[in-house]
Amino acid sequence: MPSVSLHQNAPDFSLPDFSGKPVSLLDYRGEKSVLLVFNRGFT
Amino acid sequence: MAQLRHDYSEFVARDVEVVVVGPEDASAFAAYWQKESLPFVGLPDAKHAVLKLYGQEVKLFKLGRMPAQVLIDKAGVARFVHYGHSMSDIPENAEILALVDEMSASPDPVA
Numbered sequence: 691m692p693s694v695s696l697h698q699n700a701p702d703f704s705l706p707d708f709s710g711k712p713v714s715l716l717d718y719r720g721e722k723s724v725l726l727v728f729n730r731g732f733t
Numbered sequence: 734m735a736q737l738r739h740d741y742s743e744f745v746a747r748d749v750e751v752v753v754v755g756p757e758d759a760s761a762f763a764a765y766w767q768k769e770s771l772p773f774v775g776l777p778d779a780k781h782a783v784l785k786l787y788g789q790e791v792k793l794f795k796l797g798r799m800p801a802q803v804l805i806d807k808a809g810v811a812r813f814v815h816y817g818h819s820m821s822d823i824p825e826n827a828e829i830l831a832l833v834d835e836m837s838a839s840p841d842p843v844a
Contacts, residue, residue: 693787693788693814693816694787694788694803694811694814695811695814696811696812696813696814697810697811697812698810698811699809699810699811700803700805700809700810700811701786701787702809703782703783703786705754705776705777705778705782705783706759706776706777707762707774707775707776707777708759708760708762708763708766708775708776708777709759709763710759713752713774713776715805715809716809718750718805718807719807719808719809720807720808721748721807722748722749722750722807723747723748723749723750723804723805723806723807723812723833723836724749724750724751724752724804724805725744725749725750725751725752725802725803725804725805725829726752726754726787726802726803726804726805727737727751727752727753727754727800727801727802728754728755728784728787728800728801728802728803729734729753729754729755729756729757729800730799730800730817730820731755731756731757732734732755732757732761732765
């Protein structure tokens, strides 16, 4: 199963947010850190 | 999610954007964000593209997806990777915020 390794570049991705605005991991490069949270479902 | 919302200002103060990815569709995300007044970015990933890219674990016999968190620094490097082993296996915000503070103090990762 693929996974992310510590101290390696995180794989880039681009997806529209729920309002349709495109969001890419690269957008944050040099600007902000990102806490990526993989949701376990809305409860 | 409520825990993240509660501490969101702490993340913002440290230049951290919180991005939540889930398999639900855009309308489910929009409804939940509105209901819970969530301030962070929500990315519906109905095709599981990012979920697969990052290897979120699915345990069919444990009712769904395990939680996972990845902290990525400004250079795009993963500085904290946590794959939950149960539905409640989620690190405390304080733990992640402490890591962000460490990251700021030493921007170059030491493997």
